[in-house]
Amino acid sequence: MDKNHQMWSDLGMDLDKHDLLCAALPGAYGDVFLTQENRPQGMDYFNMVAADIHGIRPAELIQAQKEGRKVIGTFCVFVPDEVIIAANGIVTGLCGGSQFWVPEGEKVLPANTCPLIKASVGARLGRTCPYFRIADMFVGETTCDGKKKAYEILSEDVKMHIMHLPHGKRPQDIAAWDKEILDFVKVMEDFSGNKIDIDKLNQAIHIVNEKRKALQRLYNCRKNSCVPISGRDVLLIMQIAFFDDPERLTAQVNSLCEELEKRIKEDVSIAPKNAPRILITGTPMAVPNWKMHNIVETSGGIVVCEENCTGTRYFTNTVKENNKTMEEAASALTERYFNNIHCACFTPNPERIDDILRLAKEYQVDGILNVNLKFCNLYATENYFVERRLKEEGYKVLSLETDYEDSDAEQLRTRVSAFLEMIEANK
Numbered sequence: 001m002d003k004n005h006q007m008w009s010d011l012g013m014d015l016d017k018h019d020l021l022c023a024a025l026p027g028a029y030g031d032v033f034l035t036q037e038n039r040p041q042g043m044d045y046f047n048m049v050a051a052d053i054h055g056i057r058p059a060e061l062i063q064a065q066k067e068g069r070k071v072i073g074t075f076c077v078f079v080p081d082e083v084i085i086a087a088n089g090i091v092t093g094l095c096g097g098s099q100f101w102v103p104e105g106e107k108v109l110p111a112n113t114c115p116l117i118k119a120s121v122g123a124r125l126g127r128t129c130p131y132f133r134i135a136d137m138f139v140g141e142t143t144c145d146g147k148k149k150a151y152e153i154l155s156e157d158v159k160m161h162i163m164h165l166p167h168g169k170r171p172q173d174i175a176a177w178d179k180e181i182l183d184f185v186k187v188m189e190d191f192s193g194n195k196i197d198i199d200k201l202n203q204a205i206h207i208v209n210e211k212r213k214a215l216q217r218l219y220n221c222r223k224n225s226c227v228p229i230s231g232r233d234v235l236l237i238m239q240i241a242f243f244d245d246p247e248r249l250t251a252q253v254n255s256l257c258e259e260l261e262k263r264i265k266e267d268v269s270i271a272p273k274n275a276p277r278i279l280i281t282g283t284p285m286a287v288p289n290w291k292m293h294n295i296v297e298t299s300g301g302i303v304v305c306e307e308n309c310t311g312t313r314y315f316t317n318t319v320k321e322n323n324k325t326m327e328e329a330a331s332a333l334t335e336r337y338f339n340n341i342h343c344a345c346f347t348p349n350p351e352r353i354d355d356i357l358r359l360a361k362e363y364q365v366d367g368i369l370n371v372n373l374k375f376c377n378l379y380a381t382e383n384y385f386v387e388r389r390l391k392e393e394g395y396k397v398l399s400l401e402t403d404y405e406d407s408d409a410e411q412l413r414t415r416v417s418a419f420l421e422m423i424e425a426n427k
């Protein structure tokens with residue numbers, strides 16, 4: 001048995017089933033990423049991580065566990081990584097982005113649940129993802145109804161902590177989230193056996209801020225009329241950012257940015273100058289969901305920005321550093337994580353539309369794709385306001401609903417191609 005199979009077997013994984021996933025991924029990856037021309041060299045690191053996605057990082061996590069550290073799995077950008085890091089823990093994002101895991105999730109969930117939830121539950125219960133086996137504890141949050149109830153099912157199989165997210169942004173909601181963060185500090189202290197003091201928390205805030213700044217720098221490169229990197233590649237980097245070591249990722253992204261900034265100076269663009277610039281807004285795109293980016297970028301468009309949780313919502317705004325007390329640090333975390341993340345689970349949520357409009361200007365976009373996962377009621381309903389306002393502001397908007405299956409790919413391609421042609425005709 002090779003090293004990876006031994007590790008997966010020790011994790012209690014279903015090896016036969018998992019082999020099917022391992023057999024399919026390289027082909028899919030090759031088709032989406034390796035067919036691109038003129039990719040930046042800095043993508044080599046991310047190619048390497050993706051090529052052994054269930055080998056290299058899981059082995060590192062297991063080694064860290066042997067050294068006494070806890071691995072914490074999360075599903076949402078509301079859970080503050082800083083608290084986990086301050087307890088000497090390691091964060092790994094757990095959202096499932098493959099159809100491969102969906103049928104297993106459907107064994108316990110209603111079929112009309114969003115694919116992200118079905119895949120996440122399926123990856124754990126089907127024992128076909130090492131990250132879902134390695135994590136010592138999962139941290140969920142009360143965002144949408146599907147997730148809330150799915151966490152109850154997961155809690156029969158794995159230790160879970162749930163953060164209770166208020167669904168408004170009134171002063172009492174802000175105070176409640178402050179308290180939720182301080183409670184989470186206590187949970188992490190008890191679970192890890194490590195006291196979190198203000199110095200450790202400030203240090204963790206700094207580490208995550210540096211990662212955010214690197215990702216902001218990456219996105220800034222896409223604002224230029226010369227686009228030095230494809231949307232597909234940026235999406236991959238964002239997906240890897242959810243589970244890679246934060247300091248290593250920061251260094252890799254910064255070094256890639258040096259190359260991209262040089263490309264901009266030398267006018268080296270990955271896309272033709274007249275390619276329609278597309279902003280994607282909507283629900284998150286968990287690894288290995290590359291479907292929409294691939295369709296847009298193989299139909300003549302270029303994705304220059306994502307207003308979603310695997311995009312700008314993950315890194316926009318930093319957390320105030322050098323806090324004096326735990327209470328001050330909790331407020332600083334609330335300011336960034338609660339006040340400034342505009343998920344459709346809030347009511348009302350007009351700030352998200354303001355964000356889309358601001359980003360559309362900053363990234364000089366020609367059209368907006370509003371892409372939501374099937375059965376996500378929150379985003380589908382909010383779409384009423386999003387589409388109306390964007391159109392009022394003069395933007396060309398196409399709203400699409402999809403899942404992780406390939407069966408609608410051609411239909412989506414037809415609609416996206418018509419949208420891109422319409423943009424080009426009006427340019």
Ligand code: SF4
Nearest residue numbers: 075076077143309343
């Ligand atoms: S869309 Fe909302 S619920 Fe989903 S990951 Fe983002 S913040 Fe969390």
Ligand code: SF4
Nearest residue numbers: 114116144283373376
């Ligand atoms: S996409 Fe929608 S339904 Fe799915 S987990 Fe996110 S908020 Fe919930």
